Amino acid sequence: MDSFKVGIVGCGTVGGGVVKLLLENGELIRERIGRPVEIAFVADPQRERALALGVPKEKVFPDGIEALKADCDAVVELIGGTGIAKRVVEEALKKGRHVVTANKALLADYGEELFRLAKENGVSLKFEASVGGGIPVIKALREGLAGNRIEAIYGIINGTANFILTQMSQRGISFEEALKEAQELGYAEADPTLDVDGYDAAHKIAILATLAYCRFVKTEQVFVRGIREITPLDIEIAREEFGYGVKLLAITKLVNGEIEVRVHPTMIPENHILASVNGVFNACFVEGDFVGETLFYGKGAGREPTASAVVSDIVDLALGNTYAVPECLFKGENLRVREPEEFTSSFYLRFTALDRPGVLAKIASILGKHNISIKMALQKSIEFDGGVPVVMTTHPAPKKAISLAIKEIDALDVIVKPTFVCMIEELEERA
Template identity: 75%
Template sequence: MESLKVGIIGCGTVGSGVVKLLTGNKKVISERIGKDIEIAFVADRDVEKVKRLGIPEEKIVDDGFKALNIECDVVVELIGGTTIAKDIVSLAIEKGKHVVTANKALLADYGEELFKKAKKKGVSLKFEASVGGGIPVIKALREGLVGNRIKRIYGIINGTANYILTEMTEKGITFDEALRKAQELGYAEADPTLDVEGYDAAHKIAILSTLSFCRWVKTENVYVRGIKDITPVDIELAREFGYKVKLLAISKLVDEELEVRVHPTMIPEDHILSNVNGVFNACLIEGDFVGDTLYYGKGAGEKPTASAVVSDIVDIAIGNKYFVPECLFKEGDKPKIKAPEEFISSFYLRFTAVDKPGVLAKISKILADYGISIKMALQKSININGGVPVVMTTHPACKSNVQKAIEEIDKLDVILKPTFVCMIEEL
């Protein structure tokens, strides 16, 4: 039987999973595709760890660059980061090898350079595992929805942040308490910055936007805000207004301009995305012909991510080289990236004010001066740092106007703390 030789560089959680899947399900895969997938080498500094996976010693290398001199058809890059990984992927492509990666940061920041290099060399650069773990969202965009104009994407695509917000919502605990629990369970890293500040999700929505809207989108094009400022009070008040708080990754065309953003978002509690809880991910993609489609599952971890990596290896084995839309390589009009201050959205505003008459009138006047219409308002009789929360939701307004109004309101002598602002998506 014909075989495809695969070299794996990086044998951490995902790399170990790929080795286990290729060896444990070797017969199943061969029967399905009519080819053997043969592991040519596994490269990792921890040689003993690779040995424990049953890889023969002669196939173990302690240096990824040396490993590229070994004969293979496909290089699987699973070391992460954007420095050594970039050099390894570039060199593998130059050597005429197909590449499979799960590295979302690398593709978000250097995808244009690497994909152009792969196209020139006539090799594949595949990346199903870079977004959504085991959820085949990349394959859905590049194949299943290829006949559609994509209109919008809403994604819950960071399991750590989603777990934290779920715990805060269901148990009424603080962000710090929920983060500690996530770390104890292994859902959050010791340094959770990429997850809770929104940058992991930003890498992923940049990739999805590039595939969907035929222009290269980098992380720097994404408006990003994390979840650390969310409090149990905001989650409870959101519930009173009929919303849940999620870290939402959004990409959509609005008047032929592209909005790409990641931030805490209030969404209707009866929407299907509101019920995506814990470490699970979901991605809602709307096409002009197919309408709304939803992709749901585990977004990280050894087995789901390894499953996605192996699906890319199999694609290469059966001759499916398609990887990004051809229009990305052609000149022509591309959607402009909309500046964050130009976003139009409804807003949730929480003011911490002194408890005396006339506060609501002062706030409302300033909002009206900037053309911001109040949809709902309430004042809670609870004490927060010596003040009471005055909460409003608005009709759609320009983000820059909201920012200017908040700056003026926060200067009032009746306002005790900076105003908390959260965008609302009615979906």
């Protein structure tokens, strides 16, 4: 059978990984699919990056747009960002080439128009590597669970944040210390905002929600809270007193025919399998109406795992599996995305109060006034942040009521610091 020709635009960390994989495992892939995958060209302004990997120099171009003039079946966009990357993807689709990308920002911001463009040109736009690195979770959701109504997805899909929380949890160190370590190890950027403030996870859960619920979800529709405010004390109390682990979860779920899409620190039962996902590993826990609970776990970033995902898309295309996104995305009947104030959840609340009689009663009375039912309460006889920690967990309550109550409580003269609030998901595996 004819070879399947791919042009790779961008030969940095991931692009270089894809070139390496295709060169090292090319024979294995040919044996598996009965057809060779051939590198048609590699484009990168730093041509030496491709040359160093052994790509013949006649196949190495400095300019991604120029390179598209060469013959190929699919273009792999691994430039990143939404500038030149967007132009390359558009040009390639218009030329009738399939496109593979790992670019979550591009998809989150321009997914709708790019998928339309692919559809108009009768080609496929594939994006396995955009969420969960090497974990084939897009494929699982789109194909492996295709018969299921997706009830919920709970994802640990930012390895940096998970590494930091794991270090804080296992060693009792502060957020700042753990972030510094992550930076020293190359797991976090000098400016860690995208990772620790939840925006990277928001891009990714927008993509998963789009697939699961057949409606384009944009990043700005995702409720986002990062992990900066979490203290080792909260992690310790959650575990020792309530049996919870703390994770930055990206969540999307069906609630009364509408959907929620959110990223925030979340307490989950520590015996739940998601709580065992540590370090830079990622995982998506997916609940379907027929399949029940499933989990997909692996490395969420890095040169080799991401290359593995990109190549799975290339192999799919080489086999003629050119279906990319659910047809219904173009139908325009959208499930509504709920506003944060409509969420209902159990909550963990840590108040920082002066050590005086009657404090607990004051807090409890305000919560009661807002119809918030307390599940457990404890007061620690330690000094923390200029007061004593008073911790409560609640039964499910409207987020709106919690916000109003916290505002009132934080205005009390016995409260010395803003209250730390964390949502709880009472995940339970049903055997």
